[in-house]
Amino acid sequence: MSALEANIEALIFCSPKPIKVDDIQKSFFEYNKTTYKPADIENAILNLINKYKDDNYAIEIIESGGGYQFVTKNKYSRLNEILLKQQSKRRLSISALETLSIIAYKQPLTKSHVEKIRGVNCDYTIQKLLDKELIEIKGKSDKVGRPLIYATSHKFMDYFGINNLSQLPTLKDFQKEENTIGDEQEL
16 A cells, blocks of 8 residues: 555545545645645545455445445445444433533532533432443532532543643634635635
8 A cells, every 4th residue: 555545545534524635635735835736636546445345344435425434335234324323322312511610610519500500400310320330429518518520530641632631622722713714615
């Protein structure tokens, strides 16, 4: 496999949607100022498509929506359906995500603090997060009634693919830069 094919394979793999040839070209140019002809990129993609036709691979590259993406071969679809069904049972509701994000960003804190921020009762949601082991009890507060103090768990880190809380996205990660001209699509 050539270096070009390996790099294209990596781009197709990491792209959340079908990646187009011109997006691949732009990526290479930004990466190392190399300009590849569309035909060279398409030939490399064709080689990758042929490589993944082999029965030793459970995945393949298909053309979709004007671009290319990895998909699982049809003969594995039933197995994938089972996995996705199992994982959907573990999904978090919007209220659980809201509660969990409050705890993650403001921890350690009590249930009453979470309820004050959310504006609704959080008994059920906090219990579900405890059941899923995404949060844990860190102790009791010194305030009246000695309410429990909650914080995220190690399983929370694993669930969201982070190593420590400093890797949580910040507000600026969600803000569009104000000093840009035009749309990203135009670049």
